[in-house]
Amino acid sequence: MISSSLADLVPRLAAARVLCVGDVMLDRFVHGSVERISPEAPIPVLRVRESRMMLGGAGNVVRNVVALGGACTFLSVTGSDPAGAEVARLLAEEPRVTPGLVQLASRRTSVKTRYLAGGQQLLRADEETVAPLDAADALRLIDKARQHLEPGTGLVLSDYGKGVLSEDVTRALIALGREKGCPVIVDPKGRDFSRYRGATVLTPNRKELAEATGLPTDTDTEVAAACNAVIGVCGVDAVLATRSQDGMTLVTAGGGVVHLPAEAREVFDVSGAGDTVIATLVGALSVGAPLEDACRLANLAAGIVVGRVGTATVPGADLMAAIHHQDLSASEARVVETDEAAERVARWRRQGLRIGFTNGCFDLLHPGHVSLLRQARATCDRLIVGLNSDASVRRLKGPTRPVQSEMARATVLASLAGVDLVVIFTEDTPLALIERLMPDILVKGADYTEDQVVGGAVVKAAGGRVVLARLEDGHSTTATLARVHGSPTGGKTP
Secondary structure: OHHHHHHHHHHHHHHOEEEEEEOEEEEEEEEEEEEEEOOOOOOEEEEEEEEEEEEEEHHHHHHHHHHOOOEEEEEEEEEOOHHHHHHHHHHHHOOOEEEEEEEEOOOOOEEEEEEEEOOEEEEEEEEOOOOOOOHHHHHHHHHHHHHHOOOOOEEEEEOOOOOOOOHHHHHHHHHHHHHHOOOEEEEOOOOOHHHHOOOOEEOOEHHHHHHHHOOOOOOHHHHHHHHHHHHHHHOOOEEEEEOHHHOEEEEEOOOOEEEEOOOOOOOOOOOOHHHHHHHHHHHHHHOOOOHHHHHHHHHHHHHHHOOOOOOOOOOHHHHHHHHHHHHHHHHHHOEEOHHHHHHHHHHHHHOOOOEEEEEEOOOOOOHHHHHHHHHHHHOOOEEEEEEEOHHHHHHHHOOOOOOOOHHHHHHHHHOOOOOOEEEEEOOOOOHHHHHHHOOOEEEEEOOOOHHHOOOHHHHHHOOOEEEEEOOOOOOOHHHHHHHHHOOOOOOOOO
């Protein structure tokens, strides 16, 4: 299951080793309230409440890498100014970061100041130098990268177009990454992506992709075509296009296309979301994750970070919580009404798939249930479980049953890998449901005979068959409850 592979991947991010090279910035957030309009001009007056600073630009990639548990060496350039000193101080506070800043008196440290009130940005003011490094400073940066880049390290080039990653520096770093066998992930800028030739993955947003290719990027098909154009012209292994509310699209040089829907439940601030994506992506790739899994994890991280204000980070614990939420949502999506089940059965049949069906109360799930479901799934391509409703269980088992509600029982069943659909029925038997779905294979425990299986005659008359699954001795909900209450008894598996 996809969620299982992602859950296994998150703890491994603590072993990630990343070299990040790019344009560092100082993000300043000024929070306050607006209560009036200025008499001097038709603009709001912000009453400042607090101001805070944090690493931005490529520095936010670094923050995200370490938030996920990884270690990061960071190479960048600042000015010899108070903002540059603040960048150095903030880097020193980050755990597992090895800074490699080059301070230049000729440059101004990039500062982005955002003014906010009521959770909304009112204005952003930028102070910066936008100019390429001179030849000597560029060589210093490349030499530092050569000292720190080792096999097994992920290399990130975080290009914000301020001049640290000139064309020559970029090409030299990509060549160095390839030489060391390291994944090279580039967050690109500008219209000419050919400067990133040889990179492993480019991560443009929709606007950047459109500007670099001159192609439309509104639909899934158009985005995939534009990504393929970049791959063809630039010779990269893959493009991961970030598409805001439309999620992401991964296109590989081998022709693979995967569209990932947006995972955000609420969007407050998209600042730095691209940094979160690239940090998660490079962390996952550096520990050997398959590219698609790495992109799915990055998509999940982006969905979390846009729900937070400011250039936020996503700790590994938050990623695990989101994966668990996905599991629950996926389980709930497998619990359907009869009409929806019939539609899915019709689609599966058109695909030539065999439909299996079993049923029961499944009150307290035990090894006997698991064995029955595993055997049932082995007989078919898609397994549907008919589940007695609470009222039906009470009529069959007595007023003290079920122990768990029908939705609790359905959610647990739907979370099992071998179960494709769960349908709750209110009658005492599933006969009406079986007649509606008409499965190819009807599975029941071997404590029944074929002629006792409800719906067996209907299924066989339609050309299907009945399968009696072997039982696991000593397991039943009734027996379990009897042991709890001190009165040994027996009971059938479901």
